[in-house]
Amino acid sequence: MEIQFILNKKQVTAEVGADTVLLGLLRDLGCKSVKCGCETTNCGLCTVWIDGKSRLSCSVLAAAVDGHEVTTMEGVKEEAEEFGAFLAAEGAEQCGFCSPGFIMNVLAMFRELEDPDIEEIKEYLAGNLCRCTGYMGQLRAIKKYMEKRKSPVIKVREVRG
Amino acid sequence: MLTIGNYVKAKTLEEAYELNQARNSRVMGGMMWMRLGNAKVKTVIDLSGLGLDKIEESDNVIKIGAMCTLRQIEESEALRNLYGDGFAEAVRHIVGVQFRNQATVGGSIYGRFGFSDVLTAFLALDTFVELYDGGTIHLSEFVKRKPDKDILLSIIVRKSKRKFRYESIRQTKTDFPVIACAVVTGIVHGQETWFFSVGARPMKAELVDKAWEIPRDASEEMIAEYARKAASEFTYGTNMRGSAQYRRHLAEVLIRREISSILAEER
Numbered sequence: 031m032e033i034q035f036i037l038n039k040k041q042v043t044a045e046v047g048a049d050t051v052l053l054g055l056l057r058d059l060g061c062k063s064v065k066c067g068c069e070t071t072n073c074g075l076c077t078v079w080i081d082g083k084s085r086l087s088c089s090v091l092a093a094a095v096d097g098h099e100v101t102t103m104e105g106v107k108e109e110a111e112e113f114g115a116f117l118a119a120e121g122a123e124q125c126g127f128c129s130p131g132f133i134m135n136v137l138a139m140f141r142e143l144e145d146p147d148i149e150e151i152k153e154y155l156a157g158n159l160c161r162c163t164g165y166m167g168q169l170r171a172i173k174k175y176m177e178k179r180k181s182p183v184i185k186v187r188e189v190r191g
Numbered sequence: 192m193l194t195i196g197n198y199v200k201a202k203t204l205e206e207a208y209e210l211n212q213a214r215n216s217r218v219m220g221g222m223m224w225m226r227l228g229n230a231k232v233k234t235v236i237d238l239s240g241l242g243l244d245k246i247e248e249s250d251n252v253i254k255i256g257a258m259c260t261l262r263q264i265e266e267s268e269a270l271r272n273l274y275g276d277g278f279a280e281a282v283r284h285i286v287g288v289q290f291r292n293q294a295t296v297g298g299s300i301y302g303r304f305g306f307s308d309v310l311t312a313f314l315a316l317d318t319f320v321e322l323y324d325g326g327t328i329h330l331s332e333f334v335k336r337k338p339d340k341d342i343l344l345s346i347i348v349r350k351s352k353r354k355f356r357y358e359s360i361r362q363t364k365t366d367f368p369v370i371a372c373a374v375v376t377g378i379v380h381g382q383e384t385w386f387f388s389v390g391a392r393p394m395k396a397e398l399v400d401k402a403w404e405i406p407r408d409a410s411e412e413m414i415a416e417y418a419r420k421a422a423s424e425f426t427y428g429t430n431m432r433g434s435a436q437y438r439r440h441l442a443e444v445l446i447r448r449e450i451s452s453i454l455a456e457e458r
């Protein structure tokens with residue numbers, strides 16, 4: 031069947047089977063940041079946004095996104111790079127495999143929560159597993175990223191566009 | 192692996208129901224559970240176009256459409272105003288935000304899963320399920336029924352002045368619960384009544400009610416005795432997450448804390 035949806039702000043048309051999974055379709059459409067890390071629906075690596083909300087693309091039927099808007103890390107490249115630099119600076123990653131899903135959910139968190147405290151951050155990100163690290167570097171990166179976002183320098187830049 | 196022959200986004204409830212009567216048809220909720228199975232599904236029926244994704248409050252009830260996500264439950268003002276943090280507590284440990292943005296209330300209740308926090312929580316209140324063909328029946332009745340070909344349209348909670356507490360124990364964050372306990376109390380026909388719903392025993396949630404009048408200033412020992420009595424009304428089983436004995440002990444502890452917390456609030 032043919033479906034139409036918005037992928038990273040562009041209208042796309044795709045031919046999909048009834049059991050095609052969104053994760054596979056997105057990779058076929060060139061969004062290679064979207065990866066599969068488990069077969070049990072609980073690692074968070076496949077996180078994308080559907081209509082602005084974090085979802086697990088490994089468990090969404092492609093047919094069901096007809097008429098909806100999907101965002102992958104490719105669609106928020108600048109923001110992802112900016113936060114990614116903080117992750118790198120804290121040495122948060124080892125193999126780095128978990129990062130795309132993690133970054134997408136961190137960015138979703140900042141769209142939803144104003145100024146989350148450490149418990150709120152942990153709870154929001156509990157569904158993103160990392161099998162190499164102990165999450166401490168990630169938490170440091172998030173805190174520093176939040177401080178930078180709050181700092182006046184950034185605000186001035188935002189105002190000037 | 193799950194295979195699917197046709198995907199149909201139903202245009203009416205009638206169409207969804209008719210399609211679902213075929214042996215190999217399946218209604219889809221969030222697909223989170225279904226996709227892990229091995230079924231060969233001929234037609235999968237998507238209910239997402241039927242407006243079943245709203246939480247509506249009226250004078251007497253809160254009506255939760257079957258396609259509402261667990262995240263909607265977590266964030267519902269209506270449920271929070273009536274029952275405090277109980278519902279948010281019941282669902283916030285389920286996998287992650289991404290998961291709860293997708294898993295549905297309908298799939299959770301229809302599945303009647305042993306481990307279900309969602310079922311344990313709703314069972315403790317005066318809750319009904321609205322079915323397309325089978326009318327509106329009490330959740331405690333629905334839980335006992337075998338899965339059939341009907342469609343669950345909504346979960347209806349009858350509003351009442353009841354206090355609600357929910358607690359669960361997990362071996363690790365985001366895992367299935369080892370035990371899940373909800374305690375509710377309120378006046379029923381002029382009589383103070385306590386409701387205990389215990390799930391993940393590991394069998395599915397069951398409900399016990401007691402016409403107890405527990406003094407607001409009851410001592411911890413007295414509360415512990417009530418908790419012991421309540422916990423002993425259920426049967427427990429052993430699986431990889433814990434033994435029957437361990438579960439019974441946990442149930443006692445959680446119920447004691449929940450009763451204490453309610454009494455403290457009313458003191």
Ligand SMILES: Cc1cc2nc3c(=O)[nH]c(=O)nc-3n(C[C@H](O)[C@H](O)[C@H](O)COP(=O)(O)OP(=O)(O)OC[C@H]3O[C@@H](n4cnc5c(N)ncnc54)[C@H](O)[C@@H]3O)c2cc1C
Nearest residue numbers: 218220221222223224225294295297298299307308309343
């Ligand atoms: C990895 C994992 C971890 C989990 N951990 C927990 C946990 O800790 N606590 C907890 O409470 N739950 C847990 N769950 C269960 C989860 O919360 C949902 O209850 C479950 O996924 C079913 O919801 P769904 O929307 O995905 O339904 P689906 O998988 O789409 O459907 C489940 C079943 O219900 C049927 N169905 C769905 N909607 C309807 C309807 N409206 N009418 C009739 N039939 C319908 C489907 O045909 C199917 O048979 C977990 C699930 C997974 C996969």
Ligand code: FES
Nearest residue numbers: 067073074076088
């Ligand atoms: S691939 Fe692990 S949750 Fe989707």
Ligand code: FES
Nearest residue numbers: 124126160161162
């Ligand atoms: S860095 Fe290897 S899984 Fe996270």
